[in-house]
Amino acid sequence: MLFKSLVVALAATLVTAVPSLEVKGTDFVNPDTGKKFQIVGIAYQPGGSAGYDPKTGKDPLSHADTCLRDAALMQVIGVNTIRVYNLDPYINHDECASIFNAAGIYMIIDVNSPLVGEAITSFEPWTSYYAAYLNHTFAVVEAFSNYPNTLLYFSGNEVINNLDSAKDVPPYLRAVTRDIKNYIKKNIKRAIPVGYSAADVRDVLWDTWNYMQCAEKGEDDDMSRVDIFALNSYSWCGPKATYESSTFKELTDKFKATSVPVFFSEYGCNTPQPRYWNETLAIYGDKMTPVFSGGVVYQWTEEENNYGLVEVKDDTLTIMDDYNRLKARWAGIDWKTVQAQSPSNKKASPPECESNLILEKGFHSNFTLPDLPPKAQGLIDNGIKPKPSGKIVKVSDYNVKLTVKDKSGKTLSDLKVVPLKDDEFNWAGKNKAETGSASNSDNSTGGGDNGKSKDKDSAAFLSRPMMWAVALPLAVMMIFA
Numbered sequence: 418m419l420f421k422s423l424v425v426a427l428a429a430t431l432v433t434a435v436p437s438l439e440v441k442g443t444d445f446v447n448p449d450t451g452k453k454f455q456i457v458g459i460a461y462q463p464g465g466s467a468g469y470d471p472k473t474g475k476d477p478l479s480h481a482d483t484c485l486r487d488a489a490l491m492q493v494i495g496v497n498t499i500r501v502y503n504l505d506p507y508i509n510h511d512e513c514a515s516i517f518n519a520a521g522i523y524m525i526i527d528v529n530s531p532l533v534g535e536a537i538t539s540f541e542p543w544t545s546y547y548a549a550y551l552n553h554t555f556a557v558v559e560a561f562s563n564y565p566n567t568l569l570y571f572s573g574n575e576v577i578n579n580l581d582s583a584k585d586v587p588p589y590l591r592a593v594t595r596d597i598k599n600y601i602k603k604n605i606k607r608a609i610p611v612g613y614s615a616a617d618v619r620d621v622l623w624d625t626w627n628y629m630q631c632a633e634k635g636e637d638d639d640m641s642r643v644d645i646f647a648l649n650s651y652s653w654c655g656p657k658a659t660y661e662s663s664t665f666k667e668l669t670d671k672f673k674a675t676s677v678p679v680f681f682s683e684y685g686c687n688t689p690q691p692r693y694w695n696e697t698l699a700i701y702g703d704k705m706t707p708v709f710s711g712g713v714v715y716q717w718t719e720e721e722n723n724y725g726l727v728e729v730k731d732d733t734l735t736i737m738d739d740y741n742r743l744k745a746r747w748a749g750i751d752w753k754t755v756q757a758q759s760p761s762n763k764k765a766s767p768p769e770c771e772s773n774l775i776l777e778k779g780f781h782s783n784f785t786l787p788d789l790p791p792k793a794q795g796l797i798d799n800g801i802k803p804k805p806s807g808k809i810v811k812v813s814d815y816n817v818k819l820t821v822k823d824k825s826g827k828t829l830s831d832l833k834v835v836p837l838k839d840d841e842f843n844w845a846g847k848n849k850a851e852t853g854s855a856s857n858s859d860n861s862t863g864g865g866d867n868g869k870s871k872d873k874d875s876a877a878f879l880s881r882p883m884m885w886a887v888a889l890p891l892a893v894m895m896i897f898a
């Protein structure tokens with residue numbers, strides 16, 4: 418017995434890992450190289466909200482064969498980060514986390530889910546802030562904190578999505594951020610950063626940013642302040658959009674004043690279709706990289722909202738042209754240079770939390786936060802029980818076993834994850850597996866509007882909040898059914 422456990426422990430120390438990044442000022446910094454890290458991300462939510470079903474032991478990081486397949490295909494196009502929304506902390510994620518780690522891919526973990534008791538609500542937020550909610554939230558933190566490729570936690574996603582929700586929600590978001598950061602400080606070995614993922618709704622965006630990034634006067638280490646601010650932005654639409662017309666210039670200019678790293682936690686407007694990903698050239702170009710830290714493409718699998726890069730039916734995955742076009746775009750970027758920039762080394766003092774920081778009338782401007790709910794202090798002081806705990810495990814076989822077809826229907830035969838060297842993260846070119854190219858009919862880079870959707874003004878902006886709006890009542894029905 419003793420011998421066996423020694424072998425396991427030894428193996429664990431020999432497993433290679435991505436470098437654990439640090440937040441310094443307004444950048445993610447790779448401590449090994451001292452260079453600024455740019456997120457090249459994909460939102461990973463196979464099955465949509467329905468892909469998360471704790472009752473059946475299913476969440477996006479619970480099936481090793483699926484993770485291996487997806488990690489291989491992501492590795493080929495150059496992904497270095499996935500964002501995962503809905504996770505059950507009591508499911509074992511070791512194999513999936515280890516596969517993504519070996520592929521040089523970080524994980525952004527949302528601690529919430531659309532299920533009741535697993536998120537702060539936009540409406541009457543005080544009804545959702547209680548000890549059992551924090552118990553679940555801390556469990557997600559515990560479950561992922563041992564993985565070297567856990568990049569950050571999101572304490573909320575688009576909870577403030579209009580002026581109505583901005584009336585009551587802000588102090589609850591800061592309270593949850595405070596609680597998670599206190600939990601990490603007391604119970605977790607690595608100081609994993611905590612951020613907020615905002616809706617890019619311009620009448621609340623700037624106040625949300627300031628409300629979340631500011632620090633109480635005299636507090637050097639304000640625990641309720643976010644370490645990172647991210648936004649889900651769908652304002653760059655179609656091949657004719659430019660840096661200026663998309664308002665990415667406006668975003669970049671305003672975020673020059675940020676005190677924390679900023680990145681796109683979702684992007685990839687799909688109206689008009691098809692997507693040519695012109696925005697990625699701006700995101701990883703000279704103007705934006707000093708201010709932004711990259712972005713997360715929405716999203717991996719095709720669901721009803723038509724944002725997918727790949728289509729999964731039963732256990733067969735078929736590559737879509739959006740994947741091929743993204744691959745072609747990213748192949749034209751010099752990643753070595755993109756990932757070798759010096760951090761800004763800005764002193765980055767946060768603005769002071771005071772009511773005149775908030776500009777929009779009706780946006781909550783009081784920085785007194787709700788106290789911890791009854792019985793929650795013990796969870797932080799003593800740690801939660803039971804305590805889910807993950808670990809990196811040896812991946813015995815990197816060959817993809819599930820069927821993958823290219824756009825033309827041809828089954829790909831040599832698909833595998835290429836395990837990277839220690840302290841390396843992924844970019845395009847490290848896995849050279851053949852995955853086909855865009856189909857001829859759908860390949861030209863001009864035009865764009867194929868008439869699939871002409872509802873330009875709001876469909877994309879509403880897509881995510883709408884998903885939550887649909888998912889929440891559904892979840893309530895499921896629980897009370």
Ligand SMILES: *[C@@H]1O[C@H](CO)[C@@H](O)[C@H](O)[C@H]1NC(C)=O
Nearest residue numbers: 548549552553796801802803
């Ligand atoms: C926390 O959640 C676990 C798992 O559901 C449960 O066993 C435990 O009793 C909960 N603790 C509190 C204080 O709610």
Ligand SMILES: *[C@@H]1O[C@H](CO)[C@@H](O)[C@H](O)[C@H]1NC(C)=O
Nearest residue numbers: 656657658659693695862863
């Ligand atoms: C978007 O990319 C396509 C293909 O490279 C190019 O033809 C088009 O001019 C780009 N759009 C703009 C506005 O630069």
Ligand SMILES: *[C@@H]1O[C@H](CO)[C@@H](O)[C@H](O)[C@H]1NC(C)=O
Nearest residue numbers: 588772782783784785786787
């Ligand atoms: C802020 O909110 C707290 C708690 O609700 C309240 O006691 C305080 O008076 C408020 N401050 C201002 C300036 O309104």
Ligand SMILES: *[C@@H]1O[C@H](CO)[C@@H](O)[C@H](O)[C@H]1NC(C)=O
Nearest residue numbers: 745854855856857858860861
């Ligand atoms: C589509 O793209 C592929 C790969 O870049 C290229 O080989 C092919 O010629 C293109 N087809 C058209 C019609 O432009």
